[in-house]
Each structure stands twice: as structure tokens, then as C-alpha cells.
Amino acid sequence: MKIIVCIKQVPNTTEIKIDPVTNTLKRDGVPSIINPDDKAALEVALQLKENCGAHVDVVTMGPQQAEVALREALAMGADNAYLLTDRAFAGSDTLATSTIIASAIKKLGADVVLCGRQAIDGDTAQVGPQIAEHLDIPQVTYASQVDYVDGALVVKRQFEDRYQTLRVATPCLVTVLSSAYKPRYMNVADIVAQDQKQVEAITFNDVVVNPEDIGLKGSPTKVKSTATKQFDKQIATYELGAEEAAKLIVDTLKQKHLI
Amino acid sequence: MAEFKNKLFEQMVKDFAETEVKPLAQEIDEQERFPMETVQKMAKLGMFGIIVPTQYGGAGGNYPMYINAVEELSKHCATTGVVLSAHTSLCVAPILEYGTEEQKAKYLPKLSSGEKIGAFALTEPNAGTDAGNQQTVAVECDDHYVLNGSKIFITNAGYASVYIVIAVTGKLPKGVEMTAFIVDSEMPGFSVGKKEKKMGIRGSSTCELVFENVVVPKANVLGKRGDGFKIAMKTLDGGRIGIAAQALGIAEGALDATIQYVKSRKQFGKPLSAFQNTQFVLADLATKIAAAKGLVGVATNAKQNKLPTLSVNAAQAKLFAAETAMEVTTKCVQLHGGYGYTREYPVERMMRDAKITEIYEGTSEVQRMVISGALLRK
Numbered sequence: 001m002k003i004i005v006c007i008k009q010v011p012n013t014t015e016i017k018i019d020p021v022t023n024t025l026k027r028d029g030v031p032s033i034i035n036p037d038d039k040a041a042l043e044v045a046l047q048l049k050e051n052c053g054a055h056v057d058v059v060t061m062g063p064q065q066a067e068v069a070l071r072e073a074l075a076m077g078a079d080n081a082y083l084l085t086d087r088a089f090a091g092s093d094t095l096a097t098s099t100i101i102a103s104a105i106k107k108l109g110a111d112v113v114l115c116g117r118q119a120i121d122g123d124t125a126q127v128g129p130q131i132a133e134h135l136d137i138p139q140v141t142y143a144s145q146v147d148y149v150d151g152a153l154v155v156k157r158q159f160e161d162r163y164q165t166l167r168v169a170t171p172c173l174v175t176v177l178s179s180a181y182k183p184r185y186m187n188v189a190d191i192v193a194q195d196q197k198q199v200e201a202i203t204f205n206d207v208v209v210n211p212e213d214i215g216l217k218g219s220p221t222k223v224k225s226t227a228t229k230q231f232d233k234q235i236a237t238y239e240l241g242a243e244e245a246a247k248l249i250v251d252t253l254k255q256k257h258l259i
Numbered sequence: 260m261a262e263f264k265n266k267l268f269e270q271m272v273k274d275f276a277e278t279e280v281k282p283l284a285q286e287i288d289e290q291e292r293f294p295m296e297t298v299q300k301m302a303k304l305g306m307f308g309i310i311v312p313t314q315y316g317g318a319g320g321n322y323p324m325y326i327n328a329v330e331e332l333s334k335h336c337a338t339t340g341v342v343l344s345a346h347t348s349l350c351v352a353p354i355l356e357y358g359t360e361e362q363k364a365k366y367l368p369k370l371s372s373g374e375k376i377g378a379f380a381l382t383e384p385n386a387g388t389d390a391g392n393q394q395t396v397a398v399e400c401d402d403h404y405v406l407n408g409s410k411i412f413i414t415n416a417g418y419a420s421v422y423i424v425i426a427v428t429g430k431l432p433k434g435v436e437m438t439a440f441i442v443d444s445e446m447p448g449f450s451v452g453k454k455e456k457k458m459g460i461r462g463s464s465t466c467e468l469v470f471e472n473v474v475v476p477k478a479n480v481l482g483k484r485g486d487g488f489k490i491a492m493k494t495l496d497g498g499r500i501g502i503a504a505q506a507l508g509i510a511e512g513a514l515d516a517t518i519q520y521v522k523s524r525k526q527f528g529k530p531l532s533a534f535q536n537t538q539f540v541l542a543d544l545a546t547k548i549a550a551a552k553g554l555v556g557v558a559t560n561a562k563q564n565k566l567p568t569l570s571v572n573a574a575q576a577k578l579f580a581a582e583t584a585m586e587v588t589t590k591c592v593q594l595h596g597g598y599g600y601t602r603e604y605p606v607e608r609m610m611r612d613a614k615i616t617e618i619y620e621g622t623s624e625v626q627r628m629v630i631s632g633a634l635l636r637k
Contacts, residue, residue, distance in 0.1 A: 067263075072267055185271050185274065185304055186271040187305055188304055188305035188306055189305045189313070189317075189319065191264050192313075193319075195262050195263060
């Protein structure tokens with residue numbers, strides 16, 4: 001079984017800073033990490049590899065700096081890594097990105113494509129499902145458990161109030177939730193060994209895509225502006241007895257649908 | 260081609276220390292408990308064989324990675340740091356450097372996997388800084404030596420199953436001839452004695468070792484007969500970088516905790532961080548930590564590249580990092596005020612932990628002897 005895991009390098013949002021003038025993310029000096037849902041998808045792939053034997057490749061699209069994310073994946077136990085990088089890819093929105101990644105997956109070939117549910121910087125949850133559409137393969141989103149049973153994947157999907165378990169034949173694409181899988185640490189031997197491995201570059205010339213479908217030209221999404229959510233603290237002071245105070249708190253929470 | 264391993268290793272060990280080591284630090288100190296669960300997790304990741312070549316079952320990494328691991332672990336828990344340091348610097352490294360092919364093939368794979376933990380036994384009740392005054396003896400007899408005597412203050416004792424033991428094998432015109440042995444804990448006559456109750460690094464096991472007619476095969480002599488003192492001193496040169504890294508980690512951990520504290524603690528209507536006294540103390544501590552980090556880097560580089568300056572570099576790194584750790588933790592407790600003196604805050608433990616770095620693997624005074632000795636020999 002060949003598995004391709006799609007990962008994205010994202011700024012670590014626990015240390016994120018917003019530029020107060022432009023209202024955009026300050027990326028300078030912000031450490032980059034593998035997007036948490038994607039890392040969980042990699043963990044799923046590595047567990048499938050351990051349990052039933054699989055070849056695990058990782059791909060990412062991004063600038064040269066994204067190589068370190070692929071190297072981390074190799075140090076966790078992935079077999080090969082591919083960096084989709086080209087000037088022609090720059091400015092791609094989710095649709096154009098998924099077009100490029102799907103074309104690379106076609107070239108590499110895969111029985112199972114695993115993606116994270118969504119990235120913590122964009123939060124769209126679009127790229128995984130779009131890749132599946134481009135490849136014309138079934139997709140299962142929001143997976144909290146993935147097993148390989150009798151030649152098919154058995155996937156548990158998590159919803160807010162329920163689970164759904166279904167069987168899906170390969171080839172297929174699954175998007176994974178970070179809450180369900182704790183990714184392993186990189187192993188020291190694999191950390192050392194990855195320096196001997198190549199991260200293969202895949203450029204525009206290596207894939208079959210229409211230049212009109214990628215980059216800025218192929219991106220119907222236009223970002224008009226971004227804004228940071230503002231929270232207005234409203235502080236009210238009451239002087240009440242214990243009983244009245246408790247009632248007020250409960251009523252307020254109920255009114256805000258918090259309880 | 261650029262190398263990523265040191266960067267990735269640092270990321271891994273930082274993450275591991277914060278997630279797995281930090282939450283246990285207070286508990287193992289309170290309970291004086293060896294952190295076996297952490298040791299097992301570290302073993303699984305290959306951290307006990309960082310510097311061991313892959314042909315002996317190690318990770319094939321380098322000295323900077325190992326030193327980085329001790330530093331990052333010690334930021335949160337100096338006990339966990341010293342478990343790794345004693346194992347790697349004092350047992351794995353001398354077998355790597357002085358062991359025969361058979362010894363390496365026999366011992367390194369299990370030491371690398373963490374199936375066996377390593378330790379080193381030089382100190383005796385009457386041979387501390389005066390390490391030449393050894394009284395543990397090994398008498399040659401056919402194809403083996405018979406070992407008798409005792410060692411004290413042995414880090415990892417009881418949990419380790421491979422010990423590098425220094426013993427007297429003869430008399431010299433001046434002093435005694437010493438030899439290094441690889442002793443297995445299963446050898447009959449070997450036992451672990453009294454466990455020390457310590458001020459700091461309380462999760463680390465520190466015990467007496469007793470040898471009663473322990474038969475050690477000649478195949479377990481490390482290096483040549485008579486090389487024991489040299490091997491011990493060279494081993495400690497390497498070990499001192501590990502302890503310097505531990506001290507550095509303690510200092511960094513205390514400063515991190517204190518920065519957090521002074522930003523949140525308010526007195527006279529403003530956070531402590533708004534007072535210039537706080538700011539200046541923090542600035543001085545951070546500067547000393549940076550200097551210590553530089554010295555640890557120099558010594559680590561000397562070890563990695565087998566430079567002749569190693570002995571002095573390691574002594575300087577350990578001397579400065581240990582005294583920095585003591586000063587930083589003491590001042591961090593002071594910045595915490597009364598809270599810093601309680602066991603609610605980690606700086607109290609860190610101050611107790613820091614003290615040992617000025618004492619073991621050569622006191623600060625010994626480091627000054629090493630450094631000045633090299634200066635005056637010129």
C-alpha cells in the first residue's frame with residue numbers, strides 16, 4: 001500500500017503576532033511547524049505502515065523553507081519527501097493549490113491520500129476535499145480513527161454530537177483530526193538518517209497542469225481584507241447577596257447560551 | 260548540502276522535555292523517585308545511544324546533539340539531565356573510546372537501546388578530589404581479576420547494569436597503578452549499598468557500590484592495565500561538558516520561570532518586571548547564561564573534533580556554567596520573594612539542583628586546578 005500524506009508548514013499560532021498597521025500575520029521570526037492536523041495524518045500513515053506495511057511519502061507545496069517540515073516528517077519515519085515548489089505556483093488559493101498537489105499525486109501514484117482536516121493559518125478545510133475531486137476518488141473527512149481491514153480502510157468520522165464509521169475502498173482520500181492522534185516524536189536515528197535522504201523537488205515542468213489553473217491566475221479567491229477579531233470586555237459591578245448574585249450569574253450565562 | 264539533524268534534534272528534545280519531563284519534575288523531586296517512565300520513553304526514541312555509531316546499535320549522532328539533550332532536559336528537570344549525562348559521558352563514551360571491538364559489540368547495543376543503563380565508579384570514601392588515593396583493589400588471578408572494596412556517590416547506581424569501575428592493580432614508585440574495568444551488575448559479589456539522601460537532583464539515584472570478591476574476566480579490562488587513572492581523567496573531561504550543559508539548562512529554566520513570574524506578580528500597583536531592579540538583574544543573568552552557553556559550545560566542539568584544548572575547555576565550561584547556575588537560581592529565588600522559597604514554584608528546586616553542579620565530576624576548585632595547571636605548564 002502506498003500512502004501519500006499532504007502536509008503544510010504553518011506559523012506556530014501559539015506564538016503568533018499581528019502587525020497592528022497592516023493587520024496581517026507577522027511571519028518574521030515566528031517559528032514554523034507542521035500543521036497539527038497534517039501531523040496527525042502523518043501519524044495515521046506511520047501507524048498503518050507499522051501495522052500492515054505501507055510506503056509513506058510526504059508532499060508539501062511551498063517555498064524552499066518548507067523543506068524543514070518535510071525533513072521533520074522523514075525523521076518521524078516517512079520514506080520519501082517531495083517539495084512542490086515553483087514560481088508558477090506562487091499566489092495559489094486553495095483551488096489552485098489542490099490542482100497542483102493532485103497533479104503531483106497523479107504522477108507519484110497513491111492508494112491512500114491522507115490530509116489534515118484544515119490548516120491553523122487558513123482554516124478553510126478545502127484543500128483535502130478538492131484534491132479528492134481532482135483525482136476523482138472517494139473522500140472521507142474528519143477522521144478520528146483509520147484502520148486497514150481486509151483490503152479497505154475503516155474510518156471513524158467525528159461529528160460534534162456523533163460518530164459515523166464507514167468502509168471505503170482504495171484509492172481514497174481521508175482528512176484527519178489532530179485531536180484523535182498524538183503524533184510521535186522524531187526518532188534520534190531517523191533524525192540523523194534524514195540528512196542522507198534527498199527531498200525531491202517537483203516543479204511546474206514535472207506535473208501536468210494548465211498554467212491558467214494555477215498561481216494567481218488560477219485562483220478565484222480574492223482576499224479583500226483581513227481583520228483581527230476584537231473582543232470587548234464589558235465589566236459590570238454589582239453589589240448583591242450570595243443568592244441574588246448566583247441567580248444573576250446563572251441568568252447571564254443562560255442568556256448568552258453558555259449553559 | 261545543508262544538514263538538518265541538529266536543528267531537528269533540538270526541536271524534538273525541546274518538545275519532549277516540555278511535554279514529558281516538565282510535568283514530572285516536581286513529583287520526582289518530592290518523592291525522591293527515579294524517573295523510570297521518562298527513561299523508558301527516552302530509550303524508545305534512541306536518546307541513550309545518541310553518540311553511538313549505527314554499527315553498534317546507536318543513532319549515529321554527534322556530541323552537540325547529546326549535549327543539547329542534557330541542556331534541554333535540565334531546563335525542566337536536572338535529575339533527568341544527569342541520568343542521561345552519567346550514562347553517556349561516563350559509561351558509553353569510555354567504552355566507545357577505549358573499548359575493544361568485542362567490548363563495543365557486547366555492551367554498546369544494549370546501552371544504546373536503553374535496555375541497560377550505564378554508570379561510572381571512581382569516588383571512594385577517602386578518594387574524592389584526591390582521586391589517586393584509591394583503595395578498591397583488583398588482584399590478577401589466571402584469566403580474571405578479583406575486585407574488592409567500595410565506591411560512593413555513584414550516579415545511576417541500582418538502575419545501571421554496566422559500571423566503569425576504577426581499581427588499584429599494583430604499586431608504582433609514586434602512588435598506585437590503576438585499571439579501569441567494565442563490571443556487570445549481575446556479577447556475583449557486586450551489590451548496591453546505601454542510598455544517599457540529597458539536597459537536590461533528588462530523583463537521581465546516588466548510592467554506594469560494594470565489591471566482595473567480584474570475579475571480573477580479563478576481557479572486561481577497559482584499555483590497558485595501568486591506564487585506569489588516565490581513562491578516568493579523560494572520561495571526566497567529557498563528563499564535565501555534560502554537567503556544564505546540565506548547569507546551563509538549570510540556569511535557563513530558572514530564568515524562564517522567573518521572567519514569567521515577574522510579569523504576573525504585582526507589588527505597589529505594577530508588575531515586578533516594571534521595576535528597574537528586576538530588569539537589571541534579569542539582564543545580568545541572561546548575559547551570564549549566554550556566556551556559559553558559549554563556553555559549553557566551545558567545549559562541545561573540542562570534544563566533537565578531538566581538540567587538544569578539550570581538558571581546559573571542559574573545565575572552563577563546567578566552572579563557569581555551574582557558578583552561573585548557582586548565581587542565577589539564587590537570584591531567581593530572590594526575585595520570587597517568599598513564594599520562591601516555597602516548593603510551589605520550580606526555582607526552589609532549581610536552586611537546590613544547581614548546587615551539585617559545583618561539586619560533582621570535579622568541584623569548582625578542581626576545575627580551577629585544571630585550568631591554572633594548563634596555564635602554568637606552558
